Amino acid sequence: MxxxxxxxxxxxxxxxxxxxxxxxxHKVIGxxxxxxxxxxxxxxxALALLMRIQLTWPGIRLSWLGxxxxxxxxxxxxxxxxxxxxxxxxxxxxxxxxxxLALVSGFGNYLIPIQIGARDMAYPFLNMLSxxxxxxxxxxMLGSFFVEGGAAAAGWTAYPPLSALPQAxxxxxxxxxxxxxxxxxxxxxxxxxGLNYVTTILNLRTKGMSMMRxxxxxxxxxxAAVLGLLTFPALxxxxxxxxxxxxxxxSFFVPGGLFVGGEIVPHEGxxxxxxxxxxWFLGHPEVYVLLLPAVGMTFDVLAAFTRKPVFGxxxxxxxxxVLTALSVVVWGHHMFVSGMSPYLGEFFTIGTMLITxxxxxxGLCLIASLWGGCLRLTTPMLFAIGVxxxxxxxxxxxxxxxxxxxxxxxxxSYFVVGHFHFxxxxxxxxxxxxxxxxxxxKMFGRSMNERLGRIHFWLSLIGFYGMFLGMHFLGLxxxxxxxxxxxxxxxxxxxxxMHLWISISSFLFAAASFLFLFNFFWSLARGSRAxxxxxxxxxxxxxxxxxxxxxxxxxxxxxxxxxxxxxxxxDAARDFTPQTVEPDGAMAxx
Amino acid sequence: MQMELTQTSGLSGxxxxxxERNQGSDANPPWALSTGELALWAFLATVTMLFAAFASAYLxxxxxxxxxxxxxxxxxxxxxxxxxxxxxxxELARRRxxxxxxxxxxxxxxxxxxxxxxxLGWRQLAAHGVYLSTNPQGSFFYVLTGLHGLHLAGGILFxxxxxxxxxxxxxxxxxxxxxxxxxxxxxxxxxLWIGLLVLLSxx
Numbered sequence: 001m002x003x004x005x006x007x008x009x010x011x012x013x014x015x016x017x018x019x020x021x022x023x024x025x026h027k028v029i030g031x032x033x034x035x036x037x038x039x040x041x042x043x044x045x046a047l048a049l050l051m052r053i054q055l056t057w058p059g060i061r062l063s064w065l066g067x068x069x070x071x072x073x074x075x076x077x078x079x080x081x082x083x084x085x086x087x088x089x090x091x092x093x094x095x096x097x098x099x100x101l102a103l104v105s106g107f108g109n110y111l112i113p114i115q116i117g118a119r120d121m122a123y124p125f126l127n128m129l130s131x132x133x134x135x136x137x138x139x140x141m142l143g144s145f146f147v148e149g150g151a152a153a154a155g156w157t158a159y160p161p162l163s164a165l166p167q168a169x170x171x172x173x174x175x176x177x178x179x180x181x182x183x184x185x186x187x188x189x190x191x192x193x194g195l196n197y198v199t200t201i202l203n204l205r206t207k208g209m210s211m212m213r214x215x216x217x218x219x220x221x222x223x224a225a226v227l228g229l230l231t232f233p234a235l236x237x238x239x240x241x242x243x244x245x246x247x248x249x250x251s252f253f254v255p256g257g258l259f260v261g262g263e264i265v266p267h268e269g270x271x272x273x274x275x276x277x278x279x280w281f282l283g284h285p286e287v288y289v290l291l292l293p294a295v296g297m298t299f300d301v302l303a304a305f306t307r308k309p310v311f312g313x314x315x316x317x318x319x320x321x322v323l324t325a326l327s328v329v330v331w332g333h334h335m336f337v338s339g340m341s342p343y344l345g346e347f348f349t350i351g352t353m354l355i356t357x358x359x360x361x362x363g364l365c366l367i368a369s370l371w372g373g374c375l376r377l378t379t380p381m382l383f384a385i386g387v388x389x390x391x392x393x394x395x396x397x398x399x400x401x402x403x404x405x406x407x408x409x410x411x412x413s414y415f416v417v418g419h420f421h422f423x424x425x426x427x428x429x430x431x432x433x434x435x436x437x438x439x440x441x442k443m444f445g446r447s448m449n450e451r452l453g454r455i456h457f458w459l460s461l462i463g464f465y466g467m468f469l470g471m472h473f474l475g476l477x478x479x480x481x482x483x484x485x486x487x488x489x490x491x492x493x494x495x496x497x498m499h500l501w502i503s504i505s506s507f508l509f510a511a512a513s514f515l516f517l518f519n520f521f522w523s524l525a526r527g528s529r530a531x532x533x534x535x536x537x538x539x540x541x542x543x544x545x546x547x548x549x550x551x552x553x554x555x556x557x558x559x560x561x562x563x564x565x566x567x568x569x570x571d572a573a574r575d576f577t578p579q580t581v582e583p584d585g586a587m588a589x590x
Numbered sequence: 591m592q593m594e595l596t597q598t599s600g601l602s603g604x605x606x607x608x609x610e611r612n613q614g615s616d617a618n619p620p621w622a623l624s625t626g627e628l629a630l631w632a633f634l635a636t637v638t639m640l641f642a643a644f645a646s647a648y649l650x651x652x653x654x655x656x657x658x659x660x661x662x663x664x665x666x667x668x669x670x671x672x673x674x675x676x677x678x679x680x681e682l683a684r685r686r687x688x689x690x691x692x693x694x695x696x697x698x699x700x701x702x703x704x705x706x707x708x709x710l711g712w713r714q715l716a717a718h719g720v721y722l723s724t725n726p727q728g729s730f731f732y733v734l735t736g737l738h739g740l741h742l743a744g745g746i747l748f749x750x751x752x753x754x755x756x757x758x759x760x761x762x763x764x765x766x767x768x769x770x771x772x773x774x775x776x777x778x779x780x781x782l783w784i785g786l787l788v789l790l791s792x793x
Contacts, residue, residue: 122625191636198632203625229632233640237647244733249723252651269656269726274647281643 012550022132024124025550029131030110031443036131037102038517040138044093047086049510052503054078056496058485071170072150083484084153085171089141091156092179095286096186097138099428103293104228105134105193107435108221110443112197114541115215117206117558119551122199130192137185144178152179155482157279160253160272164245167260177246180239187232187239197225206540208560212317213579215539215564216310219317220296223324224289231285231328238278245270273338280331287424288327292320294431295362298387299369300564301434304537305381306373307575309565312365319358319365326355336404337411345404352402356395363391374568374575378535379453383434386461387427393465394422397472415475418468426464433460433516440523441530445546448523452515459512466505470498538578539564626767627774634778637741641782644737645789648730652793658725662791663714669707670787676700677780684773691757694769697776698749701742708739727790734786738779745779748772 013019023029053060063076072082109127113120121127144151153171154163158179166173201214201222241252245267253275254267299310310316332340332348366388375381397419400406410416433456441447479486479495486492486499533542540560544552558580566577623631651657676697683693712732720728752772759766 122629194636195629195632199625199628202628203623229636230639233636234643237640237643240733240737241647244722244729250729250733251656251723251726252647252729256656269654271650271654274650277650278643278647 022128024120024128026109026113026121026124026127027443027548027552029127030106030108032131033101033109033134034106036134036138037098037106038520040093040097040101041513043142044090044098045510045513047090047093049506050078051083051086051090052506054083054484055486056499056503058487069145069150072145078484080484081153081169081171082150084155084169084482085145085151085175087482088153088155088158088171088179089145089151092152092183093141095156095290095424096183097134097141099290099424099432100190101134102432103290103297103428103435104221104224105131105190107217107297107432107439108193108197108224108293110439111217111541112200112221113204114544114548114552115218115539116201116204117209117540117553117560118200118204119553119557121196122204123196126192127196130189130196133185133189133192137182137189140178140182140185144175144182147174147178149173149175151175157276157283158242159279160242160245160270160275161255161258161265163275164242164254164270164272165258165260165265166246177243180243180246184236184239187236190228190232194225194229197221198229201225206557206560209540209579212314213560213563216296216299216313216316217293218296219320220292220294223320224292227285227289227292227324227327231282234278235282238275242275273335273340276335276338277331280334281328284331284334285327287420288323290424290428292323294387294428295366295391297435297438298366298384298431300537300539301380301384301438302366302369302373303565303567304438304535305376305378305384306370306567307376308369308373308567310365311368311371312361313563313565316362316365319361323355323358323362326351326358330355333402333404333407336407342404349402349404356399356402359395363388363395366391378437379448379450379457380434380438380535382454382457383430383437386430386457387434389461390422390426390430390464393469394419394426397422410475412480413475414471414479414481417481418471418475421468421471426468430460430464433457436520438535439541440520440527441534442541442546442548444524444527445530446523446527447530447534448527449519452519456512456516456519459508459515463505463509463512467502467509470502470505474498474502533578536574536576538566538576540579543578543580624767626771630771630774634775637778637782641734641737641786644730644734645785648734648789649793651726651730654726656726658727660715660720660725660727660731661718662731663711663718665707665711665714666787669704669711670783672700672707673704673780673783676704677777680773680776684769690769691753694749694753694756698746698753701746701749701776705739705742705746708735711735731790734790738783738786741782742779745772745775748775 013023013025019025020028023032050065053062059077061076062073066073066076069082072079072085109121112118141151149170149172151171152158152163152175153169154160154176158176162168162172163176164172166176201218205211205214241250244250245252245254249266251267251270253272254265254270255272256265256268256270258265258267299316303310330348330351332344333352336345336348370385370388397415401410401416401419437448437453474495475481477495479492486495530546532544532546534546535542540558541548543558545554560579561582562577562579564579566572566579566581568575569577679693679697679700683690683697686693712735715728715731720731722729722732749772752766752768756766756769
């Protein structure tokens with residue numbers, strides 16, 4: 001068979017390598033990203049469990065781990081430095097290599113072309129390149145555990161001077177350099193992806209697919225890509241300067257007069273605060289890069305299982321624009337305790353209070369989307385409702401942290417850990433599960449098991465609230481974060497019971513996640529065959545075969561005649577009308 | 591203009607993909623950008639943010655007690671004139687369609703002269719005893735000129751590519767998008783350099 005180009009899709013590759021490994025097909029790339037994220041989630045999750053075990057039973061001996069990490073866990077007992085590496089790598093892997101890869105890169109690549117009626121991304125080769133840059137980034141991150149000194153230990157925020165002085169702690173040596181290298185590869189890859197998303201969404205929409213007819217998933221991925229393109233460069237700049245400070249003796253971030261191991265550090269005059277500003281200029285919008293697609297996908301799932309249009313589509317789009325704009329001027333609320341000027345703090349407090357307005361609008365639109373609907377409580381729907389619950393709980397805690405007055409008490413405590421796990425861990429993870437159960441039939445042509453899915457949901461929900469609501473209470477009681485053990489403080493001893501409770505919840509959550517993995521792979525082989533449109537949904541991906549062929553549409557690309565959420569229209573024959581149906585009710589000609 | 595060209599080339603069957611690319615445009619407004627232009631502008635936005643981050647770091651760092659202004663190497667002013675004239679020849683290449691080959695070659699050479707001149711600037715500075723870690727402004731100087739140089743090196747490769755493509759397209763009597771793309775990028779590099787020079791010399 002002679003490969004023929006279809007639209008901007010590359011000719012259909014027939015060999016194994018070009019088809020499944022070095023593929024330029026957006027669907028293959030999307031699935032590759034997703035599976036990579038899944039593998040990284042196993043590692044990052046294992047790191048979290050290790051931390052829980054250490055905090056609950058400080059000094060416990062795990063001799064088999066001692067063999068794997070002879071320096072970090074000599075004889076199987078964790079050193080404080082190794083605990084810092086665990087925090088750092090758990091955060092880095094989860095934020096950049098799990099959630100970002102699965103939600104933004106995985107589902108983003110899979111869904112954008114097929115939801116806007118394009119055959120592929122605007123630049124399929126660039127897309128392939130972007131995936132194959134992430135793979136070495138992942139390997140470098142994982143490999144950094146096994147170099148001298150172990151993995152980076154300065155937190156996922158990599159604050160100097162801990163990250164800037166190779167002699168500071170063991171993880172500040174090779175581990176930190178590899179961390180910076182892996183992040184650089186990740187940023188280049190993400191920039192390539194962002195360029196593809198923006199150009200594809202703006203220029204490759206099919207006939208009739210105006211911007212206001214786009215599903216909210218595509219809208220949110222668009223803003224995520226724009227934010228990524230505009231804010232990641234700040235981290236790139238900071239990382240370059242940090243590398244120079246570490247290896248070439250410059251003093252961008254390292255102040256004078258520091259002593260490490262009794263020796264004075266030869267740097268002079270740098271400002272560690274500068275790193276914090278540059279980092280959080282990316283770091284805060286990064287939260288929205290992950291959160292927005294999660295919310296967009298939740299809207300799409302809600303519409304299909306409430307059998308009614310999402311509430312306030314136009315309002316949500318406007319709120320997204322406002323939120324995107326405001327998200328680049330609130331980064332300082334991560335730095336209230338850094339000693340910055342109170343006037344500047346006031347500016348960031350006001351900005352943060354302002355951004356709660358569009359966030360609350362979106363949250364209320366999520367809730368209102370449920371109202372008066374004809375609910376179908378399938379697994380994806382349960383997870384979507386879970387997203388709303390977590391969004392509300394987490395957002396409520398955010399009000400206290402966004403305000404300098406209360407943040408100064410709470411900032412160094414577990415309250416912060418609990419809060420951001422609700423938002424960046426919970427909302428995104430539950431949306432990821434919702435999206436997986438929802439689009440799995442489309443991606444693999446089989447359905448996931450409903451019964452296992454429901455058990456997975458309830459165990460996850462209970463486990464999740466057990467863990468992170470518990471951390472809120474620990475924080476209110478003044479438990480500081482980043483400590484590897486609390487045995488030295490009489491006042492914190494009564495909280496040890498709560499640690500046990502949180503750990504048990506985390507084991508429950510881990511067990512549920514393995515159930516999900518089993519369901520995923522079992523369904524891949526044995527799941528019941530899925531029809532073209534198993535959920536009776538309206539958007540374009542449901543008009544093609546499951547799984548879709550290369551180039552997505554066998555014949556002509558579809559023509560769109562209506563918006564994305566035509567559910568339960570009063571005079572329609574069925575309670576859903578796909579976007580391809582012409583206004584008079586006749587199906588579009590094939 | 592871009593639009594029109596992709597449409598015609600699509601209709602003539604030259605590149606069927608170009609037509610498909612614009613399938614979404616029921617009635618594309620005149621200000622709509624082609625996919626290539628869009629990608630280029632998005633890329634320029636992200637590069638702008640990179641240098642903006644450095645500039646803000648520079649402005650913060652210069653308030654430090656150990657900040658000492660350095661004397662910029664004199665060759666920079668010559669380099670600046672070279673880069674600005676290359677921007678002019680680039681524009682001539684873009685507009686004088688019949689002579690673009692020669693102007694593009696001149697632009698490429700001017701670019702290479704600028705690149706080498708910046709290297710000489712580094713040597714001049716080092717000869718005055720200012721190395722990478724000698725003082726904070728010096729550090730910024732090396733890092734910023736180095737990064738600009740890297741982007742310029744990419745621009746020179748892009749120019750070579752455009753020269754190649756435009757020559758082929760021209761012999762077929764077509765316009766070529768790569769020529770306009772590289773012109774935009776080249777002007778951007780010149781403007782970026784002016785910005786950096788103001789930052790390094792006046793602030």
